[in-house]
Amino acid sequence: MKLYLNKTSPYARLVLVTVHETGLIDRLETVWLEPWNDPPELLAVNPLAKVPALVTDAGDALIESSLICDHLVTLSRREHLLPSSLPARTDTLRRLGLGRACIDCAFGAVIERRFNNGADTPLSQRWQRALPRAAATLDALSAARSGQPSPDLGDLAVAVAFDYVDFRLPEVGWRANAPALAKWVDRVRARPSMQATRPQ
Ligand SMILES: N[C@@H](CCC(=O)N[C@@H](CS)C(=O)NCC(=O)O)C(=O)O
Structure with missing residues (x-):
């Protein structure tokens, strides 16, 4: 498999x-590039010129992070990451959706700034305001997660989202609204998978 x-x-x-x-790390070839x-x-693999894009061993090009993750989990048969039966699947997808939407808000706010000489626009402000609200919603779901031995795909998306907020938008201050989420994110963040992929 090849990941762009x-x-x-x-x-x-x-x-x-x-x-x-x-x-699946040993089966992966990485292609580092600047999508912009x-x-x-x-x-050649994504007409929209966005990363990530994954070319499977069968030669199919997949785009959209959640769909690529779904493919990887299916390939690995690590069911605990994305259960196939309800209601566990709905629970994971709910948090995956919230986490991915938080990535959209945070990334969108950062890009708006970048294209406006570092200034916040009404859109970037709107997206930043959404983040503490989403954190409060996720906080209510985090107590149930903290007893889990390992994270699922929803937890990983949420941890990546709020680690990115801490990295790029520290002024958002989501932790005050969400102490249980903050504790859970910090636990997930300590995993080797998160440590090996820290943005620099
Ligand atoms: N919905 C896509 C979003 C991907 C995305 O926006 N990637 C950014 C990361 S830097 C990108 O490649 N942007 C380049 C562009 O929008 O032209 C996903 O979940 O994979």
């Missing part, structure tokens, strides 16, 4: 963390 990615993308990080958690430059090798 860059160092700071939280979407790419979620996929790379999942590669570690599924035990529209590199031809990325365009």
Whole structure:
């Protein structure tokens, strides 16, 4: 398998963390590139010029981080990461959706700034305001997660999202709203998969 990615993308990080958690790291070839430059090798696998993109062993190009993670979990048969039966699957998908949406808000706010000479726009402000609210919602779900021996895909998405917020938007201050979530994120963040993929 070949994964196209860059160092700071939280979407790419979620996929790379999942590669570690599924035990598939030895089967992975990585192609590091800058998507904003529209590199031809990325365009050949993703016409939208975004990372992550995964080319499977069968030669199929997959895009969209959540879908790539779903593929990796299925391939690895590590069911605890994304259970196949209800209601456990719904519970994981609910947190995966919230975590991924938080990545959208945080990444969107950072990109808005980048394209406006570092200034916040109404959109970037709106997305930053959403993050503490989402943290409060996730906080209520975190107490049940803290008893789990290992994280699922929902936990990984949430941890990647709020680690990215701490890295790029420390002023958001989501922890005050969400002490249980903060504790759980810190525990997930200590895992080798998260440590090996820290943005720099
Ligand atoms: N919904 C996509 C989002 C991917 C995405 O926006 N990636 C950024 C990471 S830097 C990117 O490649 N942006 C380049 C662009 O938007 O042109 C996913 O979940 O994989």
